[in-house]
Amino acid sequence: MTEVLSQKEIDLLCDAINAGDYGEKLDLFQEGGEKRKIKIYDFKRPDKFSREQIRKISMIYETFSRLSETLLSMQCRSMVQIHVASVDQLTYEEFIRSIPTPTTLGIINPDPLNVAWLLEIDPDITFAILSSELGWFPEKVKYKHELTEIETSIMEGIMVRIIGNLQETWAGVLELCPCLGKIETNPQFTQVVHPTEMVALVTLEAKFGEVEGLINVCMPYISLKPIMSRLSSQCWAVSANKNKKNIIGIDFLKEIQVPLRAELFRKPVTVDFLGSLKTQEIVYALKEQLAFTCNLFSEDLLVGKFSYCPSANPDEKEFIKIKEKLYRKEPFMEAKPNVQVAGSALGEIQVQLIVEIGRTVATLDSVNSLAEGNIIELDKLAGEAVDVFANNIKVAKAEVVVIDDNFGVRILEVLATQFDRASVVN
Numbered sequence: 001m002t003e004v005l006s007q008k009e010i011d012l013l014c015d016a017i018n019a020g021d022y023g024e025k026l027d028l029f030q031e032g033g034e035k036r037k038i039k040i041y042d043f044k045r046p047d048k049f050s051r052e053q054i055r056k057i058s059m060i061y062e063t064f065s066r067l068s069e070t071l072l073s074m075q076c077r078s079m080v081q082i083h084v085a086s087v088d089q090l091t092y093e094e095f096i097r098s099i100p101t102p103t104t105l106g107i108i109n110p111d112p113l114n115v116a117w118l119l120e121i122d123p124d125i126t127f128a129i130l131s132s133e134l135g136w137f138p139e140k141v142k143y144k145h146e147l148t149e150i151e152t153s154i155m156e157g158i159m160v161r162i163i164g165n166l167q168e169t170w171a172g173v174l175e176l177c178p179c180l181g182k183i184e185t186n187p188q189f190t191q192v193v194h195p196t197e198m199v200a201l202v203t204l205e206a207k208f209g210e211v212e213g214l215i216n217v218c219m220p221y222i223s224l225k226p227i228m229s230r231l232s233s234q235c236w237a238v239s240a241n242k243n244k245k246n247i248i249g250i251d252f253l254k255e256i257q258v259p260l261r262a263e264l265f266r267k268p269v270t271v272d273f274l275g276s277l278k279t280q281e282i283v284y285a286l287k288e289q290l291a292f293t294c295n296l297f298s299e300d301l302l303v304g305k306f307s308y309c310p311s312a313n314p315d316e317k318e319f320i321k322i323k324e325k326l327y328r329k330e331p332f333m334e335a336k337p338n339v340q341v342a343g344s345a346l347g348e349i350q351v352q353l354i355v356e357i358g359r360t361v362a363t364l365d366s367v368n369s370l371a372e373g374n375i376i377e378l379d380k381l382a383g384e385a386v387d388v389f390a391n392n393i394k395v396a397k398a399e400v401v402v403i404d405d406n407f408g409v410r411i412l413e414v415l416a417t418q419f420d421r422a423s424v425v426n
Helices: 005-020 023-034 051-076 092-098 121-131 148-170 221-231 233-238 240-255 271-275 341-350 363-369 421-426
Strands: 080-091 103-110 117-121 177-184 200-210 209-219 257-270 282-284 291-299 301-307 317-329 351-364 375-381 384-389 393-403 406-414
Touching: 023 341, 051 080, 051 121, 051 148, 051 200, 051 209, 051 221, 051 421, 080 148, 092 200, 092 209, 103 148, 117 121, 117 148, 121 148, 121 200, 121 209, 148 177, 177 406, 200 221, 221 233, 257 271, 257 375, 271 384, 291 317, 317 351, 351 363, 351 375, 384 406
Parallel strands: none
Antiparallel strands: 080 200, 103 117, 103 177, 117 209, 200 209, 257 291, 257 351, 282 406, 291 301, 301 317, 317 375, 351 384, 384 393, 393 406
16 A cells, blocks of 8 residues: 655655755655664564553553562561563573573462463572561671572472462463472573573562562463463453452451560570579660660561550550651571580570560551551550560569669569470470
8 A cells, every 4th residue: 555645745745846856855855754663573583472462461460569569578577569660572592591590480380371480589589588587687688699498498488479479360361270380590400491482571670678679470472372362452351350359459458467566675595594583583674775665566577666654553454655666677586496405505595585565456557557656555454464475485474663764574473384495495
């Protein structure tokens, strides 16, 4: 079909005819005309996915990124942000060459599809997750190494949970039942399809505290081929309501209840120290703790600091007033040594001594909205004895004392029958 000229091209052609200077004007006409854009087509790597299908895959993984963001934030008790950066189609060989070695590469069995998918988490994000799980802060992670067996086991558990999100995000297309096959660290040893096969590569940008990195999901075309027709607009419209329900479901996470624990103080002590606890003995807080300032924990996540003044009114519930909102992980000291220790050496192992004022439960939404001045009611009456724990084992009951503006507790009862050296350590 003949190409239609633009008004600019028609004006240039008319001027050239009227002037009689065809050569110069026609050159000007050719230069002034709009240049046609030519796209080079490589027959060795033909496009397998249409733009519409790429958009649908991107929408699927927007939901996947939100679910994974919530999952990792709760699992690692740290702020995690994940979003879809791009969806590309390239050869499998190009994907393998683009990822670092070593890396964390999970092979996914996407039942009922027959060809495996890959989930790759780059080293920066991997070690940020491991540092959080093992009690360090992500910004302190500088040394990277081959994963140990323990670290591989931790990452395996994390990847199983992340892969579980694929079932919900693909629910509008097919009933996917993904499971983790195994984890590889060298991409060259992972050959799920021929190197020249086309794949859809979804790249997610993740921010874990101050650490940034990529998470890749690689899906071979031959795996998605049986369901390509379901990625059309018509099929997508049918499943729109299901996807809305999945997105709305994320809001319900805010209503999940989490335990809150108000602590007077915690300090490291030896197992021998616990064995020598006596009635009427006074145990002091750490010297560096500010007077009348205590910590509010959700599991091992420090969510705030509060002021505490002991009250002797037995008719009222114990209350605390928030002084500062925090969001920081404060891990227990190592409570499970990797080696067996026997005899007198067992008594030198340090455990965490925790003095607990009281507990309550709250929703995730209310914990995230904590602010200075908030009042929280605890489950104990004012003046009631506080509980003393060694790690998670209750070892005594005590009363709060204040001597020279320093907190301490006087032991009222030693629960000798409820713990021994082995149970505290293990």
